[in-house]
Amino acid sequence: MKNGRREFVSTLTKAVGTSMLMNTRGLSQAEQVWLSQDSITVGQVMDLILKTIPNAPFPKTVDTLKSGNASQKVTGIVSTMFATVEVIEKTIAAGANFIIAHEPTFYNHLDDTDWLQNDPVFRHKHDLLTKNGIALWRFHDYWHSHRPDGIQTGMLTTLGWEKYADAQDAHIVTLPATPLSQLITHVKGKLGIKQVRVVGDTSQTCQRVLLMPGAAGGRSQITAIEKVKPDVIFCGESSEWETPEYVRDARRQGQKLSLVIMGHIMSEAAGMEWLVPWLKPKLPGMKITYIPSGNPFTYE
Numbered sequence: 001m002k003n004g005r006r007e008f009v010s011t012l013t014k015a016v017g018t019s020m021l022m023n024t025r026g027l028s029q030a031e032q033v034w035l036s037q038d039s040i041t042v043g044q045v046m047d048l049i050l051k052t053i054p055n056a057p058f059p060k061t062v063d064t065l066k067s068g069n070a071s072q073k074v075t076g077i078v079s080t081m082f083a084t085v086e087v088i089e090k091t092i093a094a095g096a097n098f099i100i101a102h103e104p105t106f107y108n109h110l111d112d113t114d115w116l117q118n119d120p121v122f123r124h125k126h127d128l129l130t131k132n133g134i135a136l137w138r139f140h141d142y143w144h145s146h147r148p149d150g151i152q153t154g155m156l157t158t159l160g161w162e163k164y165a166d167a168q169d170a171h172i173v174t175l176p177a178t179p180l181s182q183l184i185t186h187v188k189g190k191l192g193i194k195q196v197r198v199v200g201d202t203s204q205t206c207q208r209v210l211l212m213p214g215a216a217g218g219r220s221q222i223t224a225i226e227k228v229k230p231d232v233i234f235c236g237e238s239s240e241w242e243t244p245e246y247v248r249d250a251r252r253q254g255q256k257l258s259l260v261i262m263g264h265i266m267s268e269a270a271g272m273e274w275l276v277p278w279l280k281p282k283l284p285g286m287k288i289t290y291i292p293s294g295n296p297f298t299y300e
Contacts, residue, residue, distance in 0.1 A: 040073070040074050040283070041070060041072060041073055041074060042072050042135045042137070043071060045074060045077065045098065046137060049142070049279070049282075053146055055145075056142060056145070061141045062104075062110060062140055063141050065136065065137050066083075066136040066138060067105075067126070067129040067130060067134055067135060068097070068133065068136060072133065074097065074098045075095055075096060075098075076091075076096030076097065076286070076287040076288070076289070077096060077100060077279070078091045078096050078290070079100050079273070079276055079279075079288070079291075080099060080102075080272060080290065080291050080292065081102050081265050081268060081269045081293045082101060082105075083101040083105045084293045085124070085128065087099070087291050087293050088125070088128050088134060089128070090291050091134060091291065094287075096287065096289070098134070098135045099134060099136045099137070100137050100275065101136060101272075102139060102143065102151070102268060105125070106122060106126075111138070113126070139272075139275075143275070149170065149271075150271050150274065150275060151213060151214065151268050152171065154271030154272070154273060154274030155191075155211065155213050155267070155268070155271055157274060158190050158191065158270035158273070159186070159190050160190070161173050161175070161211075170211075171210060171211055171212055172210060173209040173210075173211055174208055174209070176207070177205050177207050178205065178206055178207070179205055180198075180200065180201065180202045180204045180206050180231075180232055180258055180260075181202040181203065183209070183234075183260075184196060184198070184202065184260060187234060191266050191267070191269070191270060192266060193262055193266045193295075196263070198258065199248055199259040200232065200258025200259055200260075201256075202258075204232070204258055206231035206258070208228070208229065208232075209230055209231065209232055209234060210228050210230035210232070211234050212224065212235045212236070213234075213236045213267035213268045213271070214235075214236040214264060214267060214268050215236055215238075216236075217242075218239055218241075218242025218243050218246070219242075221233065221235055221238060222246050231258065232257070233247075233257075233260070234260045234262060235261055235262065236261070236262055236264040237264040238261055263295060263297075265294070265295050265296075266295055269293075272290065273290045273292075276288050276289065276290045
């Protein structure tokens with residue numbers, strides 16, 4: 001029966017195209033194994049992932065291919081936060097040709113490159129991708145739209161806070177009473193953060209934590225603070241004239257509220273690392289690895 005099913009799938013693939021199979025809901029595990037181990041394409045991997053995202057594909061999104069094409073065969077997949085030149089070089093060395101990156105590749109949110117055509121840094125990166133046949137897909141809007149949010153889940157898992165997260169809103173974490181200084185040490189150690197910025201009192205005892213990785217923006221952060229009433233908000237980044245000033249004024253009014261800014265990259269990186277164990281069962285036999293892009297900053 002297994003051989004007969006394989007022959008049937010092979011014949012059907014030749015007749016209607018493998019991509020149509022991948023777009024068919026209810027694809028059996030046997031068919032997934034066959035496709036992944038044989039010659040799955042970039043587009044088929046993308047289709048497989050998008051099936052897990054509510055309301056995907058989106059009519060408007062930054063999550064598009066930045067290099068390569070959907071029809072090319074996948075030799076290996078790399079997950080990362082930023083597709084830096086170093087990450088691209090390591091991908092090539094590993095024999096992989098499909099990078100899934102959370103953030104922009106070409107230095108602006110929309111990855112608009114018209115203004116960079118004569119820039120040597122852009123040209124080098126673009127040519128490195130093109131000459132080595134690397135497909136690069138941004139996976140930002142979709143990963144945040146996954147239920148549960150892929151970035152938030154990866155962060156909670158790495159921090160060991162899954163059991164403390166609110167079932168209705170994973171941004172709210174209720175911990176045993178702990179001094180803020182100890183929470184900061186824990187977060188820095190688990191996420192590999194060298195330095196954080198703090199507005200508040202590190203001796204303050206905290207239980208209710210608002211965890212907002214990335215750059216949600218001051219309005220979203222402040223609105224969440226007002227709604228959740230946390231002891232502390234851990235965020236990825238914030239404009240200095242927004243949430244930091246709000247927290248400073250709130251403290252002056254007597255509120256026991258602190259802010260910890262972790263840095264954008266390291267506040268979300270664990271979510272892209274978590275993509276690997278999430279994706280592997282869906283693509284048996286495919287080599288899928290996480291390559292950290294790391295933090296570009298040094299501290300003097």
